[in-house]
Amino acid sequence: MKYSFYILLSLLLVSCGETKEDNGKLKVVTTTTMITDMVENIGGDLIEVNGMMGSGVDPHLYKPSEGDMRKLTNADVIFYNGLHLEGKLVDVFEKMNGIGKTTIAISDALDKSTLIGSDYFASNYDPHIWFDIDYWTQMTEFVTVKLIEINPENKAAFEKNRDIYLKKLADLKRELASKIEELPQEKRILVTAHDAFNYFGRSFDFEVVGLQGLSTATEAGVKDVQRITQFIIENKIKAVFVESSVPRRTVEALEAAVKAQNHEVQIGGELFSDALGSGGTEEGTYIGMYRHNVNTIVNALK
Structure with missing residues (x-):
């Protein structure tokens, strides 16, 4: 090849x-x-x-x-x-x-x-x-x-x-620092499809958990879903997030696994991780993408 x-x-x-x-x-x-x-x-x-x-x-x-x-x-x-x-x-x-x-x-x-x-x-x-x-x-x-x-x-x-x-x-x-101040420290836990947000977490003091690790080349397994399910329940996390460049199915499986254990969790929205949004939209720019992500995260985790 x-x-x-x-x-x-x-x-x-x-x-x-x-x-x-x-x-x-x-x-x-x-x-x-x-x-x-x-x-x-x-x-x-x-x-x-x-x-x-x-x-x-x-x-x-x-x-x-x-x-x-x-x-x-x-x-x-x-x-x-x-x-x-x-x-x-x-x-x-x-x-x-x-x-x-x-x-x-x-x-x-x-x-x-x-x-x-x-x-x-x-x-x-x-x-x-x-x-x-x-x-x-x-x-x-x-x-x-x-x-x-x-x-x-x-x-x-x-x-x-x-x-x-x-x-x-x-x-x-x-602007983003001010928005994040709306979220109490104990609620600053971000669960997403893959581990793309560690620099965001370090910058704005979030704990970040990704189902697939740093690369999307390997998919999350049953043990990953089980481990993060327990993490979500123990930390009383309200929302998890899908990503625009990663298939939704793993996060949807996680959502179902959490609900099966009588803990209410929702998909808080779609985040842009490895790519921007469509051209011609606000999310199609770096600044618009970052603003969208932070607003989505904060509003869903409040």
Whole structure:
């Protein structure tokens, strides 16, 4: 499979000079919807951004299509999360580096000693770093620097856009902290489909429990459901949450298991974890996604 994929890559490289349309703008490819939104905020109309993944797409399991390969071979720069979030794309990015393409992991902006550890990923770190707004601020500054290095003629515009976006992020953090203050500390327990919210939990002092662990590559088993059922009952948790990029069935099974033991629990709503909402909606932006998640969590757990 890997070799046939590289054959496809080689063929596309041969043809990319014929298919590439040059509109004079820097051509940027991004992987996750969160990164796409960030880069669009910084670059504005001065760059052309092509996101590989759409709303509801799980980056843990994502496999690139032929169309994705055309985007990658035509790109001037590729931004991705790193930390093995895009597990099936690691070999592709290594191959791209080998042919002289600029590929940048935005997680390189961070001090690895501050990251949450994980045995589930080859990087040994939890890759869901966008749920720490301070990290997202650092990565925004990092991406701006990289765009300026590649496209220095637009330096002033990139920096202006960055500053506008950073102010919005600072305002968001204050807004969310105020909303979370509505929830007593003993109710700050978040149970979700998979363990994507540890950076959120660390930032806002929540205990976080995920059915599937950090990666969606392995599904939760009966023992996981039984263990978390008892946890919910013991802690008198009112609500659990499904995620837009993870099938609902495991959380629904958990809800049924809890109710079978005469404890009332509800599905408190849908959270956005590994992908933003649909384009053109508030939840289709990083800021709107985070605001939606916090409002949903607080309102359901009160």
